[in-house]
Amino acid sequence: MKKSKWSVIFPSLQPNIEKLFTDDSFNPATENEKENFIETKESVTYWQEAWRRFKANKVAMISLIIIAIIVIFAFIGPLFSPYDYSTQIRGSENLPPSWEHPFGTDGLGRDLLVRTMYGTRVSLIIGVVASLIVLVIGSIYGSISGYCGGKVDNVMMRIVELIYSIPDVLVVLLLTTALKEPLQSMFNSSSSDFIKGLATLGPSLFSIFIAFGLLYWVSNARIIRGQVIMLKQQEYVTAAKALGAKGSHIIKKHLLPNCVGQLIVTTCLQIPSAIFLESFLSFLGNGVSAPMTSLGSLASDALGGIYSYTYRLVIPSVLLSLLILTLNLVGDGLRDALDPKLKK
Amino acid sequence: MAKYIVKRIVQAFFVVILIACITFFLMNMVPGGPFLSEKALSPEVLAAKEAKYGLDKPLLVQLKNYLLDLLKLDLGVSFKMQINRPVLTIIMEMFPVSCKLGAISLVWAILCGIPIGCLAAYYRGTWVDNVLRVFTTIGVSIPGFVVATVLLVIFGVKLSILPTMGLNSFGSYIMPVMALSLSPMCYVGRLTRSSMLDVINQEYIRTAKAKGLSTKVVIFKHALRNSLIPVLTYLGPLTANILTGGFVVETVFSIPGLGRYFVQSISNRDYPIIMGTTIFLASFVVFMTLIVDILYKVVDPRMDLSKEAN
Numbered sequence: 001m002k003k004s005k006w007s008v009i010f011p012s013l014q015p016n017i018e019k020l021f022t023d024d025s026f027n028p029a030t031e032n033e034k035e036n037f038i039e040t041k042e043s044v045t046y047w048q049e050a051w052r053r054f055k056a057n058k059v060a061m062i063s064l065i066i067i068a069i070i071v072i073f074a075f076i077g078p079l080f081s082p083y084d085y086s087t088q089i090r091g092s093e094n095l096p097p098s099w100e101h102p103f104g105t106d107g108l109g110r111d112l113l114v115r116t117m118y119g120t121r122v123s124l125i126i127g128v129v130a131s132l133i134v135l136v137i138g139s140i141y142g143s144i145s146g147y148c149g150g151k152v153d154n155v156m157m158r159i160v161e162l163i164y165s166i167p168d169v170l171v172v173l174l175l176t177t178a179l180k181e182p183l184q185s186m187f188n189s190s191s192s193d194f195i196k197g198l199a200t201l202g203p204s205l206f207s208i209f210i211a212f213g214l215l216y217w218v219s220n221a222r223i224i225r226g227q228v229i230m231l232k233q234q235e236y237v238t239a240a241k242a243l244g245a246k247g248s249h250i251i252k253k254h255l256l257p258n259c260v261g262q263l264i265v266t267t268c269l270q271i272p273s274a275i276f277l278e279s280f281l282s283f284l285g286n287g288v289s290a291p292m293t294s295l296g297s298l299a300s301d302a303l304g305g306i307y308s309y310t311y312r313l314v315i316p317s318v319l320l321s322l323l324i325l326t327l328n329l330v331g332d333g334l335r336d337a338l339d340p341k342l343k344k
Numbered sequence: 345m346a347k348y349i350v351k352r353i354v355q356a357f358f359v360v361i362l363i364a365c366i367t368f369f370l371m372n373m374v375p376g377g378p379f380l381s382e383k384a385l386s387p388e389v390l391a392a393k394e395a396k397y398g399l400d401k402p403l404l405v406q407l408k409n410y411l412l413d414l415l416k417l418d419l420g421v422s423f424k425m426q427i428n429r430p431v432l433t434i435i436m437e438m439f440p441v442s443c444k445l446g447a448i449s450l451v452w453a454i455l456c457g458i459p460i461g462c463l464a465a466y467y468r469g470t471w472v473d474n475v476l477r478v479f480t481t482i483g484v485s486i487p488g489f490v491v492a493t494v495l496l497v498i499f500g501v502k503l504s505i506l507p508t509m510g511l512n513s514f515g516s517y518i519m520p521v522m523a524l525s526l527s528p529m530c531y532v533g534r535l536t537r538s539s540m541l542d543v544i545n546q547e548y549i550r551t552a553k554a555k556g557l558s559t560k561v562v563i564f565k566h567a568l569r570n571s572l573i574p575v576l577t578y579l580g581p582l583t584a585n586i587l588t589g590g591f592v593v594e595t596v597f598s599i600p601g602l603g604r605y606f607v608q609s610i611s612n613r614d615y616p617i618i619m620g621t622t623i624f625l626a627s628f629v630v631f632m633t634l635i636v637d638i639l640y641k642v643v644d645p646r647m648d649l650s651k652e653a654n
Contacts, residue, residue, distance in 0.1 A: 306497060
């Protein structure tokens with residue numbers, strides 16, 4: 001047999017048939033061999049895989065632990081304190097830090113440790129609720145726009161572009177200013193217990209939520225739209241359509257569940273930005289109403305006594321910065337874990 | 345290209361109108377109107393005042409008048425803080441201070457941010473990169489008012505080496521500029537680093553290396569140019585960022601600029617000033633974004649901005 005040109009250059013490419021197949025090769029497989037074919041590794045789901053990647057990320061894990069500690073501090077801490085965030089103790093105004101009051105007391109005799117706990121709680125609640133609002137509106141709007149395509153998409157995206165170009169902080173500041181009194185009078189006139197309960201948080205909080213509902217969902221909507229456009233060309237969507245599924249069903253059952261990684265990451269990164277915004281508003285005096293407090297308004301209150309009571313400013317500021325930093329780091333870690341393609 | 349520019353200008357115009365409408369309706373939601381918190385006025389005086397400012401007409405007529413006035417650059421007069429002075433005059437008086445501070449901060453943020461990003465990309469994976477990454481991550485996470493007050497306490501009060509208020513000397517610019525530019529600087533640094541790393545993996549960089557050019561020339565001449573494009577797009581949001589950051593910084597350092605005045609007008613509920621300043625600053629931001637978008641198109645003609653990027 002004439003050897004081909006390539007087998008001269010790569011002799012190993014020439015299969016040695018005698019060596020490949022012996023007489024044993026055609027016997028049925030033994031039990032031992034069969035067992036070797038069974039996967040000994042358990043199959044790993046998307047979430048297990050993501051969690052494994054997340055655990056490997058030390059920075060994100062440490063941040064997650066710090067956030068857990070802050071959450072415990074904010075939600076369970078007040079149970080162990082004999083003081084209340086609004087009770088003014090006569091005769092113990094402006095106390096320096098001591099065993100009785102670890103963070104001291106403020107000018108009205110309120111224990112600052114408890115106020116810091118409540119402030120952290122309010123900041124966290126604002127962050128989470130605002131991001132959930134953004135998540136719901138953004139994902140519904142974005143998925144409808146992406147799924148329908150064509151003219152609907154065009155019009156919907158023009159609206160997004162318009163809202164996107166509005167300088168958000170200015171409008172939020174305006175909203176919180178203008179809505180303060182109407183909301184306050186609504187709270188006062190209402191007799192329902194639910195609204196009364198909401199009223200303790202104050203009207204500014206609601207203006208923040210309204211602002212997020214009006215302005216901040218657009219970037220989320222864009223991300224989801226892009227994702228949906230990519231996903232809707234997949235075969236399972238075509239199959240669902242062929243089986244006669246309605247658009248709303250396809251979005252709910254097929255498209256959104258497949259964007260879940262993206263949804264979690266964007267929501268997670270929205271939380272620190274909401275906390276950031278609230279602290280900014282509180283600092284300018286448009287935040288939660290007294291006696292309720294937030295980290296931003298604690299810092300703002302401390303500004304008056306900045307020369308003699310510097311620690312009052314330092315404590316909420318450090319806590320706020322730490323909270324925003326760790327939330328950002330966890331968000332980044334989640335993005336790397338849930339969407340490894342994006343990692344740089 | 346011309347079509348794109350026209351489209352962007354029309355869009356910017358609509359945004360400004362939209363903001364004006366939002367502002368107008370929000371201000372009308374405030375119960376009682378602007379005169380309520382003053383001393384109790386007799387009904388006749390109140391009616392006369394309302395007639396004077398055109399507040400007795402139907403809402404849509406008021407809106408029409410307001411928008412027409414806006415086209416004539418008439419933003420009304422102040423109700424409370426500087427009674428009967430035109431809002432536009434007040435803004436023009438205050439804005440140069442804020443504008444100067446903002447411009448210095450912007451230039452400083454870019455001048456420091458880009459080298460930070462370049463260094464981090466050049467030394468990627470080493471301790472330099474890690475230190476810079478920690479610094480920039482912390483920098484973007486700390487709210488502006490924390491930076492401003494911490495600077496004020498350390499350098500103004502404890503060490504008392506820098507003036508704590510006003511903008512009179514060179515030294516008094518240092519702290520406000522630092523406070524205002526820290527977070528944009530860190531953001532620009534992060535942006536430059538990541539886009540630089542993107543660019544470094546491209547073919548023309550390999551060609552430049554293959555030609556035998558030194559790493560420094562490749563990074564700073566070939567890679568830097570293209571990696572600055574994302575930084576350019578950030579200029580629009582950066583302007584908005586610095587303007588709104590100015591509210592806090594001007595309040596903390598008692599700088600007589602538009603930002604502090606705006607904050608004061610909010611707590612004083614001087615609605616014409618709030619409306620006027622919002623529309624003015626918003627238009628300014630929209631205008632800056634417009635210019636940046638057009639520049640972007642000029643710098644990088646590959647970008648098709650009329651199509652929605654995913």
